[in-house]
Amino acid sequence: MKCCEAVLTEAGWINPCLCGAPETQAAMDRIEADITRRQLIGGMSAVVGMFAGFGLAPTEVRAQSPGRPTLLTNLRFFDGQTLSVQTGRDILVDGGRIAAILPAGTGPGDADIIDCGARTVTPGLIDCHWHATLASVSQTAALTQDIALIHLISGQEAGATLRRGFTTVRDTGGPVFGLKTAIDRGVLPGPRVFPSGAMISQTSGHGDFRFLNTLPRMPGDPADHTERTGVAAIADGRDEVLRRTREQLMKGASQIKIMAGGGVSSLYDPLDTAQFLEEEMDAAVRAAADWGTYVCAHVYTPEGIQRSLRAGVKSIEHGQLADTETIKMMREEGAWWSIQPFLADEDANPKSDPIQQAKQKQVAEGTIRAFEEGRAEGVNMAFGTDILLNPGGSQSQGRQLTKLARFMAPLEALRMATGAAGELLALSGPRDPYQGRLGVLEEGAHADLLVWDGDPETSIDFIQDPETNLRLGMKAGRVFKETL
Template structure:
């Protein structure tokens, strides 16, 4: 405020006429503020890009189709994500990030940019329905003790790696993935689309309670623990707290809510068979999510826990390898989805020394085989997920390939494409992306993979990313080793 204004406000005689409010002065101030904001923005952008570049996370050159010019994939064999057979004699027309049409071979528009697929198979982009984007590339100790900036930078690197493995979409079921999602969507880093759950909702002593016993008893005045502060987990006891924590995740942009309804294999304090959250607490989360047009998914292994979840209205069971046949039949009757992971106690499994954890892991591995069989027998809606935590993210493709031991290769692919896309649609209006996923069909989002391999024969090609010759996500080319075939 100028001296004249101060004097006037003090009741003193003004020294001179005040020009603070004149149009000329205000216009000059706006120009100065705009220049300062522009400089701050450019400096901030340079710092961010420099930071990511130094960590190997600078956005890769991606090429969208030529503006106003459609893209036509030709000379291909097609798996559409739904029909369990390959289709010949069609091309794929991409326009505006979506699949515009599947014209007969040779019948596409003349002015289209063309990519000759060389007779290779084209499949939809893969979907992992049980992923932890911010926790898949660090150790558990690092996740719980290191600076959160490091955790997020590593998650950015792992997101790019997941996309290069052909996973164009993931459903994140626990962790602070909202920032990563925004960075990917804005092109700061590359990675798959993310359907985020936000923090895992857990009761005290539940599967999402990462505190040590020496932190007890918790008092009302105590600060939140590290995992809670960073958005990895949210502890809630009783209906009011469940409502609060659910609404917080929805406020952040959760596309679905994740709760822990039972124990885990390596959990230090909660036994695998333990039941977590009372029925009224579960219903509170379900009703709260439903008010926003979305649903709840639940970590749980055992039949009693699954039954309680179904009674509460939970729409997706995560894991569930210890379900008995009556419970699986109940899932089918209620239309409950099942996200099954190939937990097989093999070279890709987490290694444990605690006898209790080893015994639990063995039981889950045996249950995995039964789960695939019972899901097929009772026609349960189910989709593929990995649940890779703390290490081993590069096994993501191999995990999908393992499904071909229990079903045909195309049936296995269906669970990571068309079926997974149906599961994602449960998010309704809370889905972050509009359009069908996991299928090659008119008006679906143009997520496409051109592969070296025969998906009718086996899925061994998933073990080597070199077999992915072309990766499109939303019509953008993120990898193209068919450049010599592009017209």
């Protein structure tokens, strides 16, 4: 007898097959659901296994009770704003936020307790000038390698960045949107990312890394490798700048990055050049303002900085060659100075070409004066590193922060990478992908907290060695490291 074939009995025709019976259909639904679940688990395991090969598997470091708050006790803390270390308080974390800062011993009885052992708690660190996809690859790799390799390396670097205590970065150029999404979805660990997307550059500008043998560019020519992969966007004239700016906003940029002057890493734009006409800059600024956000500008020289400020740029990146008039203009315009300790020392981005080396030396000579006069004039200043095209160089990220203590008190330096940096990030307004205060320990702020062995009132050198001195790290209320 064939399946589903009816047979004649004394009682009439009967179909012995129960394929269509409700009970059978319910059983089949259960089997199908189980198979789907197993496939999903298998797929997730494959993804986790892939990242585990890089040491990136998203594991839970400390058992935290779902739905219960966490209370940090027995601590001293720097709140990211006040230039002193405070005592006599506990920090209550709930739902990824700081729920309260309470008198010691008054926390709720149902909270999970973390005893900090009288150590110092600080906000998570913020690097305001970071290149998540370009920090750990060479310039040759960035210009020639398959972009998939660059993304895998950036995934590995993201986990290392977080373990150094940098819970947030402002990415100032590169194809970072996919990495940001993966981190936000928990596919792999990493810092919060404020993405700029492709760096917008004029022809011959700091973001134009084409080889000379590709010139001239003719209508209909394909885009260069760096443009196709989202590293840079070359734009000339107001209309093209508008288009490229709007494209990055469409992709999810929280702020826009333009190249307003010569750079060190690029070979064909002298450091003293001003780049983009003021009307071109104005186009980027207005397009960003229409989306409620702002433009930051790579620039070193007085002319480039002043042109940027007149166009409405809100954040000057680098600026080590600014003169006194320009520094005062930054203060008067209320602009931010995102500045790095470029000192041409062992942590400098390596440059083998004599042209690059000469430009790097010139920038380093202006760094000390820039810090000293910027502080004296009261310019808003935030910390960044700009580790770029430098495999292995990212390990100096915390050490570069400690160098700020050469120019200011330790807590003031730490504030540049916490509370002050958080204020700069807030300029993204409605384009802020995380919506909430960062870089501070206060009620309602994001619960990004670090527990250190060290006293930041006397020195921040302990930040140089997070492997040893970072005893507990928390991002969004979840512990990613603990060696208490």
